[in-house]
Amino acid sequence: MKTRKVTETTGPTSLMEVVRYFSDPDVCLDWMVKTRWPKGVTCPRCSSANVGFLKNDRRWKCYAKHADGSPQKFSAKVGTIFEDSPIGLDKWFVAIWLLGNCKNGISSYEIARDVKVTQKTAWFMLQRIRKAMQRGSFEKIGGEVEADETFVGGKARNMHAWKRTKKITGTGGEGKEIVLGLLERETGKVRVKHIGDRKKKTLQGEVKANVEKGADVFTDDLASYTGLDAEYVHGVVNHAEKYVEGRIHTNGLENFWSLLKRSIKGTY
Numbered sequence: 001m002k003t004r005k006v007t008e009t010t011g012p013t014s015l016m017e018v019v020r021y022f023s024d025p026d027v028c029l030d031w032m033v034k035t036r037w038p039k040g041v042t043c044p045r046c047s048s049a050n051v052g053f054l055k056n057d058r059r060w061k062c063y064a065k066h067a068d069g070s071p072q073k074f075s076a077k078v079g080t081i082f083e084d085s086p087i088g089l090d091k092w093f094v095a096i097w098l099l100g101n102c103k104n105g106i107s108s109y110e111i112a113r114d115v116k117v118t119q120k121t122a123w124f125m126l127q128r129i130r131k132a133m134q135r136g137s138f139e140k141i142g143g144e145v146e147a148d149e150t151f152v153g154g155k156a157r158n159m160h161a162w163k164r165t166k167k168i169t170g171t172g173g174e175g176k177e178i179v180l181g182l183l184e185r186e187t188g189k190v191r192v193k194h195i196g197d198r199k200k201k202t203l204q205g206e207v208k209a210n211v212e213k214g215a216d217v218f219t220d221d222l223a224s225y226t227g228l229d230a231e232y233v234h235g236v237v238n239h240a241e242k243y244v245e246g247r248i249h250t251n252g253l254e255n256f257w258s259l260l261k262r263s264i265k266g267t268y
Contacts, residue, residue, distance in 0.1 A: 012097070015094075015097065015098070015101075018093060018094055018097045019094060022089065022090045022093045022094065023090060025088070025089070025090070028088070028089035028090055028093065029058065029076060029089065031093075032076045032089060033076055036076065036080070041053075041060060043060075043062035043064065043072075043074065044074055044078045044079040045062070045066060045068075045070045045071075045074065045078075046062060046064050046066055046070075048062055048063075048064035050062065050063045050064050051063065054073070057073070058075070059073050059074060059075045060073070060074055060075075061073050062074065077089075081128040081129065081131065081132045082128075087117065087121065087125065091115040091116075091117065091125075092125065094114065094115050095111050095114075095115055095122070095125050095126070095129060096129055098110075098111065098114060099111075099126065099129055099130070099133075100133075103259050103263075104259060104262050104263040104266060104267050105263030105264075105267040105268060106126075106267065107267055107268060108122040108123035108125075108126055109122070111125065111126060140210055140211055140212045141182065141184040141187075141189065141191065141210060141211055141212070141215075142184070142211065142212035142214075142215045143184060143185060143186045143215060143216065144184075144185040144186065144215070144216045144218070144247065145182055145183065145184055145185070145211050145215050145216065145217050145218070146181075146182070146183040146185065146217075146218050146219075146249075146250045146251075146252050146253045147180070147181070147182050147183075147203075147207055147211075147217055147218070147219045147225070147250070147253075148180075148181055148219065148220065148250045148253040148254070148257070149178055149179060149180045149181065149195070149198060149203070149222075150178075150179055150181070150257045150260075150261075151176040151177070151178060151179075152176060152177050152178075152179050152260075152261070152264070153175060153176030153177055177194060178194070178195050178196070178197065178198060179192055179193070179194055179195070180192065180193050180195050180203065180206055181253050181256060181257070182206075182207070182210050182211065183252045183253045183256065185252060190253070190256055191210055193206060198222065198224055199224060200223070200224040200225075200226070200227070202224075203222075203224045203225060204224070204225070204227065204228060207225075207228065207232075208231065211232070213231050213232065214231075214232065214233070215232055215233070216232070216233045216235065216247075217232040217233070217234050217235070218234075218235045218236075218237070218247070218248050218249060218250055219234070219235075219236060219237075219250065220236070220237060220238070220239050220250060221236050221237070221238045221239070221240075235247070235248035236248070237249055237250065
């Protein structure tokens with residue numbers, strides 16, 4: 001069988017390729033530089049392009065004067081989640097690949113075993129990677145969008161009797177937390193938010209804050225979504241009758257909720 005060659009364009013696509021490709025420190029540094037500074041290295045402190053590479057230090061020196069007195073020498077890690085970390089980029093890149101490709105999530109204990117670090121270090125790495133993966137964008141999503149909410153919380157049968165009596169005071173989602181999800185089908189991006197209730201004002205407020213006007217919004221027949229057709233092309237599917245009607249369904253988000261809960265119950 002012919003082995004696929006990893007290049008700067010294709011990049012590694014499997015765990016074995018990731019480990020092999022980033023085992024060389026020079027490859028790690030080169031990948032980091034090309035990803036961070038595609039138009040050429042600039043100083044992360046003053047943005048000057050007047051910099052020179054110090055081969056022996058594997059760092060750069062900025063020749064522009066820093067009025068604030070900040071250091072003129074810098075590494076590729078400065079200003080990133082890798083800054084002040086003695087962990088090599090080879091281990092960081094493997095951890096990033098694992099977190100991004102394990103659908104059910106991955107625990108700090110698994111990372112610790114796989115990249116040969118302590119559990120405490122692995123937890124630290126995962127916290128930084130997750131923070132970097134958050135999309136704090138002001139741009140709204142559009143096109144075809146699915147909206148759905150779910151309840152997150154422990155099952156009553158798995159609780160101690162005293163805790164079950166305290167937390168479970170009703171049926172359904174009673175005693176659980178409500179999470180709203182919005183899925184942009186074209187990109188596969190999902191936005192989730194913890195909400196206090198499923199009232200019309202709350203749900204429609206979040207939809208309007210995150211979805212462009214005129215987009216196709218697909219929901220179930222929860223009464224709180226009634227009225228979205230004033231600003232959106234609102235498609236509704238009644239799950240008591242069917243789950244799919246042409247393009248109208250929330251199966252994408254249902255799959256996302258399944259993976260989320262599976263990772264919480266099975267991985268974490």
